[in-house]
Amino acid sequence: MKFNFIAERLAQQTEHNRYRQRVTIEGVAGRTIRIDGNAYLNFSSNDYLGLSNHPEIQAALRDGASNYGVSASASSLVTGFNYAHQALEATIAEWLGRERVLLFNSGFAANQAVMHALGQQDVLLLLDKLSHASIIDGALASSATVKRFRHNDYLHLAKLCNNAPQQDKLIVSEGVFSMDGDEVNCHQLCEVATQANAMSYLDEAHSIGIKGDLGQGIATTEVDIVMATFGKALATNGAFVACSESLHEYLINFARHYIYSTAISPAIAWATKRSIELVQTEKWRREKLQSLTRLFKTSLNDDITLLPTTSSIHAINVQSETKALAVSEQLKQKGIWLTAIRPPTVPKGTSRLRVTICANHNDKDIKYLAKCLNEVLV
Ligand SMILES: Cc1ncc(COP(=O)(O)O)c(C=O)c1O
Numbered sequence: 001m002k003f004n005f006i007a008e009r010l011a012q013q014t015e016h017n018r019y020r021q022r023v024t025i026e027g028v029a030g031r032t033i034r035i036d037g038n039a040y041l042n043f044s045s046n047d048y049l050g051l052s053n054h055p056e057i058q059a060a061l062r063d064g065a066s067n068y069g070v071s072a073s074a075s076s077l078v079t080g081f082n083y084a085h086q087a088l089e090a091t092i093a094e095w096l097g098r099e100r101v102l103l104f105n106s107g108f109a110a111n112q113a114v115m116h117a118l119g120q121q122d123v124l125l126l127l128d129k130l131s132h133a134s135i136i137d138g139a140l141a142s143s144a145t146v147k148r149f150r151h152n153d154y155l156h157l158a159k160l161c162n163n164a165p166q167q168d169k170l171i172v173s174e175g176v177f178s179m180d181g182d183e184v185n186c187h188q189l190c191e192v193a194t195q196a197n198a199m200s201y202l203d204e205a206h207s208i209g210i211k212g213d214l215g216q217g218i219a220t221t222e223v224d225i226v227m228a229t230f231g232k233a234l235a236t237n238g239a240f241v242a243c244s245e246s247l248h249e250y251l252i253n254f255a256r257h258y259i260y261s262t263a264i265s266p267a268i269a270w271a272t273k274r275s276i277e278l279v280q281t282e283k284w285r286r287e288k289l290q291s292l293t294r295l296f297k298t299s300l301n302d303d304i305t306l307l308p309t310t311s312s313i314h315a316i317n318v319q320s321e322t323k324a325l326a327v328s329e330q331l332k333q334k335g336i337w338l339t340a341i342r343p344p345t346v347p348k349g350t351s352r353l354r355v356t357i358c359a360n361h362n363d364k365d366i367k368y369l370a371k372c373l374n375e376v377l378v
Helices: 004-015 055-068 076-080 083-096 107-118 133-140 154-162 186-196 245-254 266-281 284-299 321-333 363-376
Strands: 027-029 032-035 038-042 100-104 123-128 145-149 168-174 199-203 225-229 239-243 313-319 351-356
Touching: 038 363, 055 083, 055 266, 083 100, 083 239, 083 266, 100 107, 100 245, 107 123, 107 133, 107 199, 107 225, 107 239, 107 245, 123 133, 123 154, 145 154, 154 168, 154 186, 168 186, 186 199, 239 245, 284 313, 284 363, 313 321, 321 351, 321 363
Parallel strands: 123 145, 123 168, 168 199, 199 225
Antiparallel strands: 027 032, 032 038, 100 239, 225 239, 313 351
16 A cells, blocks of 8 residues: 555554544634534633634724735735735834734744745754744754754853854744743843844744733844734734844745745735734733733642743643543533643643633633632642
8 A cells, every 4th residue: 555654653643642633613602612512611712812703803804805805816926915915014013113024824834934034054043942833844944054942041042052153043932832831031032142143033923912011022122033923812814024124025035935825815914904903902801811810820729730821821731641631521521622732742741731811711711610620630
């Protein structure tokens, strides 16, 4: 038989309790999801600010579709770049105080595009050990030398920089780390970058909308390049890279994921613009996340340890795949949807429950979640 490894590798996944399957979500109503005819309280969503069902974003999506089209119908360099894209780029540039912004179809594509376009021969890409798969894959597919520094360890980063023969270096990290919930120390990272004469890159997938007074994320102006997805707190789809004028022009000319791909949907771009306006003005959503987080932490039994976090991502390391799956199933029986996170998404031996608290949860939901976790994690 051809491609024998397909069956072999799937069998291995099953053996290691890592077999992955999709579930069909029959409906989403804010904090709950409907699966197989049952409603569950959803604690696995990245709709951190609870904007996914917002009527004004939905209305903007309809307006965008009517005025600018559902599809861009071409790549940006042909006839795919239209007013909705330009308006969204300008909104983000002003929000983040950046010279220019470039839109991508997904965060995965944006990370790959930049790593690939900047990762030329004689360049050193320095990635935080816990960087997202799209960063790692993009870097490894480039012509650059790739090194990974220990998670948030800036002494290790400085050492790698000092020992590097390459003149051009890019330091890459995330604002909030997706599977742990902790965050970069932007100041320390930029200090190393300045000393090493390196550029810095921050993936704000899990911090955009949530961090900063106007939800603009963690990156200070010292960070050279900021990337974020629209698919999480901003509750639409697609992504952006914010950078200098010259890098913007370079990416338009050399980023293959940008050049050879149909531009992001104009309707989605228009809806995202409305979403960002809501993120800026509705500060109460960020404040609510903080108060729900406090309630969650104080409602858990003392013997349940959360990984240190500064976000609304709360990870409980149960180590084994089997235990993570069993706890997830027990919670399901109690009406809670909490997906078990297993390797290779997280390192071996650190399978976990990843709780995401969203602004549309209420105190009762949080207390119920804590009560159930207290019962099943004994
Ligand atoms: C840190 C991080 N970067 C990038 C991505 C990819 O973004 P997107 O879902 O828009 O492809 C994700 C998640 O999906 C992520 O968690």
